[in-house]
Amino acid sequence: MLTRRLIRRYLKLVVSALVVVFFMIVGLYPAPFQRLPETEMHVRARLKGPSPEYWFGTDMFGRDIYSRVVVGTRITYTVSVGAVLIAVMGGVALGIAGGLSRKIGFGVMRLVDILICFPPIIIAIFALSLMKPGVVPLILVIGFLYAPRMARVVQSAVLEVVQLPYIEAQRAVGTGLWRIVRRGILPQIMAPIIVQATIMLATAMLLEAGLSFLGLGIRPPTPTWGALISEARRVMHINLSLLVFPSLVLSANVIFINLLGDGLRDFLDPKMRRAQ
Amino acid sequence: MLNYTIRRLLIAAILVLVVGVIGQVAIYMIPGDPAYLILGAEMAPDPVMLKSVREELGLDQPLYVQVLRGLGGFLRLDLGKSFQDKRPVTTLVAETFPVSFALVISATLFAIVFGMTLGTIAAIKHNTLIDWLATVVATLGISTPVFVTGTFMIYLFSLQWRLVPATAYASFSEDPASFLKQLMLPMLAAGIAHGAETARMTRSSMLETLRADYITTARSKGLTELAVHVRHGLRTALIPVVAMIGVQFGSMFGRTVLIEVVFNWPGMMSTMVSAATFHDFPVVRGILIVVAGAFILINLITDLIYAYLDPRIVYN
Numbered sequence: 001m002l003t004r005r006l007i008r009r010y011l012k013l014v015v016s017a018l019v020v021v022f023f024m025i026v027g028l029y030p031a032p033f034q035r036l037p038e039t040e041m042h043v044r045a046r047l048k049g050p051s052p053e054y055w056f057g058t059d060m061f062g063r064d065i066y067s068r069v070v071v072g073t074r075i076t077y078t079v080s081v082g083a084v085l086i087a088v089m090g091g092v093a094l095g096i097a098g099g100l101s102r103k104i105g106f107g108v109m110r111l112v113d114i115l116i117c118f119p120p121i122i123i124a125i126f127a128l129s130l131m132k133p134g135v136v137p138l139i140l141v142i143g144f145l146y147a148p149r150m151a152r153v154v155q156s157a158v159l160e161v162v163q164l165p166y167i168e169a170q171r172a173v174g175t176g177l178w179r180i181v182r183r184g185i186l187p188q189i190m191a192p193i194i195v196q197a198t199i200m201l202a203t204a205m206l207l208e209a210g211l212s213f214l215g216l217g218i219r220p221p222t223p224t225w226g227a228l229i230s231e232a233r234r235v236m237h238i239n240l241s242l243l244v245f246p247s248l249v250l251s252a253n254v255i256f257i258n259l260l261g262d263g264l265r266d267f268l269d270p271k272m273r274r275a276q
Numbered sequence: 277m278l279n280y281t282i283r284r285l286l287i288a289a290i291l292v293l294v295v296g297v298i299g300q301v302a303i304y305m306i307p308g309d310p311a312y313l314i315l316g317a318e319m320a321p322d323p324v325m326l327k328s329v330r331e332e333l334g335l336d337q338p339l340y341v342q343v344l345r346g347l348g349g350f351l352r353l354d355l356g357k358s359f360q361d362k363r364p365v366t367t368l369v370a371e372t373f374p375v376s377f378a379l380v381i382s383a384t385l386f387a388i389v390f391g392m393t394l395g396t397i398a399a400i401k402h403n404t405l406i407d408w409l410a411t412v413v414a415t416l417g418i419s420t421p422v423f424v425t426g427t428f429m430i431y432l433f434s435l436q437w438r439l440v441p442a443t444a445y446a447s448f449s450e451d452p453a454s455f456l457k458q459l460m461l462p463m464l465a466a467g468i469a470h471g472a473e474t475a476r477m478t479r480s481s482m483l484e485t486l487r488a489d490y491i492t493t494a495r496s497k498g499l500t501e502l503a504v505h506v507r508h509g510l511r512t513a514l515i516p517v518v519a520m521i522g523v524q525f526g527s528m529f530g531r532t533v534l535i536e537v538v539f540n541w542p543g544m545m546s547t548m549v550s551a552a553t554f555h556d557f558p559v560v561r562g563i564l565i566v567v568a569g570a571f572i573l574i575n576l577i578t579d580l581i582y583a584y585l586d587p588r589i590v591y592n
Contacts, residue, residue: 119530129552254419
């Protein structure tokens, strides 16, 4: 029943999930949300503020900022989700290996501890200076940079799970390693993986925006939010719209994804503990 | 304590050497022919250029020779020559490092003061409007990317209110007063973003400490609230925060990259970014090594300070 306690407990999760899913839908199918083609230039209406015709105003080439922001959603989410997927795959593999073998585990822990503190943006700049600009290099670079963080989370989760009696029981019965991992370990570590992946999504989004802002990520005229903000700097003395709206959308996305991560953590944790 | 110091110094020295080696072989970690990658995979470079790049960087030599040459140069403080203007990378670093350093140090100091103050006030006035406001400010500070905050600040302070010049830059030796005035905005932009994280941590650490029994004792002794909170609560609450400051230095370096570009600050980081855009590999690699070295050094210093403050660390 929809008691007030139930609502209060799950409100954060539900609302943030709805918002994030909405943005993802916009990212998958931007066309219905666009009002105008994002590359169409209306030369006579350049650098205008928000109006009924141009919801977010126009940029220096007369392009509709709202439509460009909508299309930018697709690229931003493609890069962020792609990077997180790579980070999860690599991190889970590394983390499970590290959790199961003490030697690998020790090496992984030390290496990851060192790597984690180092600012990823600097390594990303170094790697991207050697690659062609584009979506795929960006996904790969960000994904590889975040895999160690995921590996650390996974490894500590695996170390906890491996102690549990039923894992020992499975080993005693002679269950193969792969089956133990698949049926015994993986389901138990899903919760921290999901929460960490969600938090990483927000960070990846900020990293992508920063790299595109610097001109090392997605190059113009592709409208990613970071690039739009970079363009805005040249014309903000005339019109702030190009700065304000992409920034608002970016911040809103980051805030809601973080809230989703918080909500998921609250949702998954007590359930896991009760299940044990 | 001395043993611990010596151990940490040795580890740091080894790490710096490792960083030097990684700098040499890093280019091989990215799939593709190194000379081709350096020249920019966008256009098809002709064989003559490829050959000259290979010779210049010594890429045609066996790997161990490259690593030894790199390490040798590294120990001689020779980081190669820039592709664009043939100047030694070391000179470039020497010119730009102090600029970045000024920004990093001032921003970190500001962030510490700002963050700790905000966090402490929020913790003391827990569950009041002030706490809520502080939390909102901190959350906004964390979620808004630093280049957005910086750009907004340029708009407000330079364009609208004309308090500070937007992009003119005078170095410290030429015009100290002007340099310091220009340092204000970047320092604020970087410091607020960093301070927001520190504020959140200080607040939770302080909230936890204030629940302890000895705080109740202090209160029941009749001490003023100020004495209770500052003299007893703050000191204990600050230990984990101080530990985190060292760890968080890395993210300050990352922020410095964006801040320098936003404010057109001619520091080491913006040099790295423009070098990366023009595929000037020696500069990018040289600055990466320097940043890694600085990072290791800072971590060493903070580890030693933390060990001094909390002797339990040494015996682990």
